[in-house]
Amino acid sequence: MFSDVSEELSRRVVKALRHVADIEPPDVLVRVSARSGVDYQCDLAMSLGKRLGKAPRELAAEIVARLDVADLAEPPEIAGPGFLNFTLRSSWLEERTSALDGDARLGAAITPHPRRIAIDYSSPNVAKEMHVGHLRPTIIGDAIARLLRFAGHDVIPHNHLGDWGTPFGMLIEHLLDERPSGPYAIGDLNGFYQAARSQSETDEDFATRARERVVRLQSGDEETLSLWRHLVDESTRHFSQVYEVLGISLSSEDVYGESFYNPFLAAVVDDLTAAGLTEISDGAVCVFPDGFTNREGDPLPLIVRKRDGGYGYAATDLATVRYWTAQRGITDLVYVVGAPQARHFAMVFAVCRAAGWLGAEHRAEHIGFGTVLGEDGRAMRTRAGESVRLSNLLDEAVSHAAGVIEGRGDLSPAVGEEVARAIGIGAIKYADLSGDRERDYVFSWERMLSKNGNTSVYLQYANARILSVLTKADQELTGARVRLGHPAERALALALIRFPEAVGAATAGYVPHKLCTYLYETAVVFSRFYEQCPVLDAEGPGVRDSRLLLAGLSSKILTLGLSLLGISTPDRL
Numbered sequence: 001m002f003s004d005v006s007e008e009l010s011r012r013v014v015k016a017l018r019h020v021a022d023i024e025p026p027d028v029l030v031r032v033s034a035r036s037g038v039d040y041q042c043d044l045a046m047s048l049g050k051r052l053g054k055a056p057r058e059l060a061a062e063i064v065a066r067l068d069v070a071d072l073a074e075p076p077e078i079a080g081p082g083f084l085n086f087t088l089r090s091s092w093l094e095e096r097t098s099a100l101d102g103d104a105r106l107g108a109a110i111t112p113h114p115r116r117i118a119i120d121y122s123s124p125n126v127a128k129e130m131h132v133g134h135l136r137p138t139i140i141g142d143a144i145a146r147l148l149r150f151a152g153h154d155v156i157p158h159n160h161l162g163d164w165g166t167p168f169g170m171l172i173e174h175l176l177d178e179r180p181s182g183p184y185a186i187g188d189l190n191g192f193y194q195a196a197r198s199q200s201e202t203d204e205d206f207a208t209r210a211r212e213r214v215v216r217l218q219s220g221d222e223e224t225l226s227l228w229r230h231l232v233d234e235s236t237r238h239f240s241q242v243y244e245v246l247g248i249s250l251s252s253e254d255v256y257g258e259s260f261y262n263p264f265l266a267a268v269v270d271d272l273t274a275a276g277l278t279e280i281s282d283g284a285v286c287v288f289p290d291g292f293t294n295r296e297g298d299p300l301p302l303i304v305r306k307r308d309g310g311y312g313y314a315a316t317d318l319a320t321v322r323y324w325t326a327q328r329g330i331t332d333l334v335y336v337v338g339a340p341q342a343r344h345f346a347m348v349f350a351v352c353r354a355a356g357w358l359g360a361e362h363r364a365e366h367i368g369f370g371t372v373l374g375e376d377g378r379a380m381r382t383r384a385g386e387s388v389r390l391s392n393l394l395d396e397a398v399s400h401a402a403g404v405i406e407g408r409g410d411l412s413p414a415v416g417e418e419v420a421r422a423i424g425i426g427a428i429k430y431a432d433l434s435g436d437r438e439r440d441y442v443f444s445w446e447r448m449l450s451k452n453g454n455t456s457v458y459l460q461y462a463n464a465r466i467l468s469v470l471t472k473a474d475q476e477l478t479g480a481r482v483r484l485g486h487p488a489e490r491a492l493a494l495a496l497i498r499f500p501e502a503v504g505a506a507t508a509g510y511v512p513h514k515l516c517t518y519l520y521e522t523a524v525v526f527s528r529f530y531e532q533c534p535v536l537d538a539e540g541p542g543v544r545d546s547r548l549l550l551a552g553l554s555s556k557i558l559t560l561g562l563s564l565l566g567i568s569t570p571d572r573l
Helices: 004-016 045-051 056-066 090-102 132-151 166-178 187-201 204-219 222-244 258-274 313-326 341-353 390-404 413-433 456-473 486-497 499-508 513-534 544-563
Strands: 031-033 039-041 078-080 084-085 116-120 152-160 280-281 284-285 303-304 332-336 363-367
Touching: 004 031, 004 039, 004 056, 004 187, 004 499, 039 187, 045 056, 045 084, 045 303, 056 078, 056 084, 078 284, 090 486, 090 544, 116 222, 132 152, 132 222, 132 332, 132 363, 132 390, 132 413, 132 499, 166 204, 166 222, 187 222, 187 284, 187 332, 204 222, 222 390, 222 413, 258 280, 258 284, 258 313, 303 313, 303 341, 313 332, 313 341, 341 363, 390 413, 413 513, 456 513, 456 544, 486 499, 486 544, 499 513, 499 544, 513 544
Parallel strands: 116 152, 116 332, 332 363
Antiparallel strands: 031 039, 039 084, 078 084, 280 284, 284 303
């Protein structure tokens, strides 16, 4: 049993084409049609006609003559200059939609070829509060991890904390100088770090001692390590609190900070040198991967070890790949990091392939994303010009959401608080995920909390509305079958069976916005169905049961789809 109709029709078109011409077709042939009365469309004959020396309509006719789709579609229609149009048989559509009711995955198949995937996301810095800049890597990474798990892959998240190096020499030296009374909260650490950084820029003696403190940290000095552990522990507590509010699945077990890879850095240099890949440039150990140049056209180096013997983040990233592929048996490495780091990761991957740490069996991909902008079109900041603290932003989201449900006397204070949290956090996540991740997006409370348009609030309200109808019906639907007598019923059934296609597209391209678009379009189609097709007052044998079943399936798809994005669906709003 196939789950993706586009994929199945494409497979059959390819099979028919094999009888017509010995040619390798593109991967995707059949797509959802935007034309009324046509469910799927294929333009293969138009793209291949010239190559084969045939008129597109002639080639289309030859393909149709060999095409076997009678079990699921009406005879294909050749339209316009050579399009192949497919309309699913109503009987097949009824059966397929009915079958979704007993399927917890709602038609989505599990991959027959599971991969073992390490995904790097969130990655805040120790001793600093999480801010709005951490919103996108955390939310996008969590959604991608959920989608990959749902597909059947073995997913191992790793939170690459910034917990090592020069900043900690400054901070620890500052703490030893000032001896502030503890324990220190994350807000205190923020202030200490800013003070240490400022002092390092103006006090050369302090800067020298800070550099020496880094050496002590790296060499295992117990006093230095003790303070460092406190910084890490307090920061990790803060991160966990933020993740809990956001509904992010990262835990302390998923932490693989820069310090974790420190013991491997010397071996990275040794391996690269043994492979003949390193060069000494201005005293630093570098690798010059092929194909990377600066503006002047000179080869661009990846600095593995600095001239002072220290290691930068490039060495840590190389050690990360080496560790996960060699010691953890990872097949895929996914990095959810801002778009400006694209060239850096391309260089890291190139060096890792040259070193043999990434083989033909491995995949490594950088998942870039744009910036969160304020309504003035600039990077989002406070009025004082500082980064917006993420914990404050989340509290504000819940507060704004409480206004959305204000006046609902049927919700107890406890339930109202829970619903406000689901709306507010869901709104922030959906606003981030619903657009192309590579583009910047403008953060607007008014837009993201709107009950109209492509927002999580609209989807949550649509789901709550459906659940209200089902509660009023108070009816078991065991054995109910879908019957498609009205065009709005058929349109909804078509939308419902396309869930596997939407999830598959979102997962394959690491593009959650495709699932968001599908869920919104499905909710809109349901709204039209509900307006045009009475449900509770339906007349005719089996019609009420069928419409209740369609409504129930719509709720299940909205609930499951939003859960794959990390968004909850309250029963009442």
